[in-house]
Every structure is written in C-alpha cells, then in structure tokens.
Amino acid sequence: MNRVILGLFIVASCFLFLGNFQREIKDTQEEVPRLIRLYDTLYYDTKEVSKIKGRCGVMDGSVKPSVLEGEIPYENFTSNFEGKYGYQWVSDEEVDVYIDGVFWVFKKWDKKS
Numbered sequence: 001m002n003r004v005i006l007g008l009f010i011v012a013s014c015f016l017f018l019g020n021f022q023r024e025i026k027d028t029q030e031e032v033p034r035l036i037r038l039y040d041t042l043y044y045d046t047k048e049v050s051k052i053k054g055r056c057g058v059m060d061g062s063v064k065p066s067v068l069e070g071e072i073p074y075e076n077f078t079s080n081f082e083g084k085y086g087y088q089w090v091s092d093e094e095v096d097v098y099i100d101g102v103f104w105v106f107k108k109w110d111k112k113s
Contacts, residue, residue: 034081036063036097036106037073043095043106050096050103059086059098 034045038061063085066078073080087097087106096103 032070036079042109048105
C-alpha cells in the first residue's frame, strides 16, 4: 500500500514539474515588441503603416536605442531597437515613427511599465 501511494506521489510530482517547466518555456518565448518611451509612457509597434497623408516635414522629436531588443526602455526618448528615428504625434494614444522611409504606427502600451 505504501508503495502505491509513493508511486502515485512520484507520478503526480512529475506532472506538476513538467507542467511548470512548459509554462516557463512559454513565458520566456513571449515576444516583446519594438517599444519607445516618450514622456514616461511606453508605445508599442503595431506593425501597421500609417495612413496619414500630407504630413509636415518636421519631426516632433527623435528616439535612440537604450536597451537591447526584447527589453523595455525606461529612459524617455529611447527605444529597444537599433537606430535613431524621428517621430510625429498623432494623438495621446498614438505616435508615428519614421523608420527606413516609412511611418509606422506606435500605440500606447496598456501593460504596467
């Protein structure tokens, strides 16, 4: 009887360990998008090209890399991707960033920063 209980305990422990191990792998594989921080707010790359036409030629500011890809920038006017890029405000919720000749839509990130 004790062997059966011990066997069941070992099998249950293995399932719990494997379940936690798979969850940890999944959590580490979650991709952090391209991010910029402006005025203490994070904005993420929606991977959408801006549809705004007829822009003025002056940028509202620029961002430069401060952390590695996949990390969260904590300093204002910085990003987690390579290069120095200009941006233009669309609204409090949206900023267009000029990357490689295209304006990309970045939206306010709702997650805790």
